[in-house]
Amino acid sequence: MRDDTWLFQKLDEIWDGHFSDIPQHNDVIIKFGRKARQRLGSIKQETKSIRDLANKNRKTIITINGLFKDPNVPEYVITATIAHEMCHYAHGFSSPLDQRFENPHQGGIVTKEMKVRGFAKALQLQKKWLKEVWPRYLEENMPARQTRQRRKRIVIRWI
Ligand SMILES: [Zn+2]
Known part of the structure; x- marks a missing residue:
């Protein structure tokens, strides 16, 4: 069953198998969030008060689209999202590590990093699935609310 425990196991596998050089100085939790049409996943650091910002080691929270609990969504979609x-x-975003770039998505740095770390295939399959299956999947599982101007295409945000 795809629950938060399953996600933790996936994160462990991915971290051990592909990010073993990346130290973990804080608690990192991963969980399914709400169902979403446009957001596959997100990463943030917990901030309960402005004083927390001084603590570099505050908890990191990775949230995965709740629709991905569905076993009909291929596992490589989730693998690529976690990666x-x-x-x-x-890269030091939402983590205690030194920030290595100005912006989290500048110049294709995530795609490059994923390829270097062995996720080229998962990324390619994920892209193909998002293009070919995701729009129909959403129609069946999370239809858009009818609005005056119907959205013409799905824009996928990464963070
Ligand atoms: Zn991102």
């Missing part, structure tokens, strides 16, 4: 968020962590 994407882990690249942000490795």
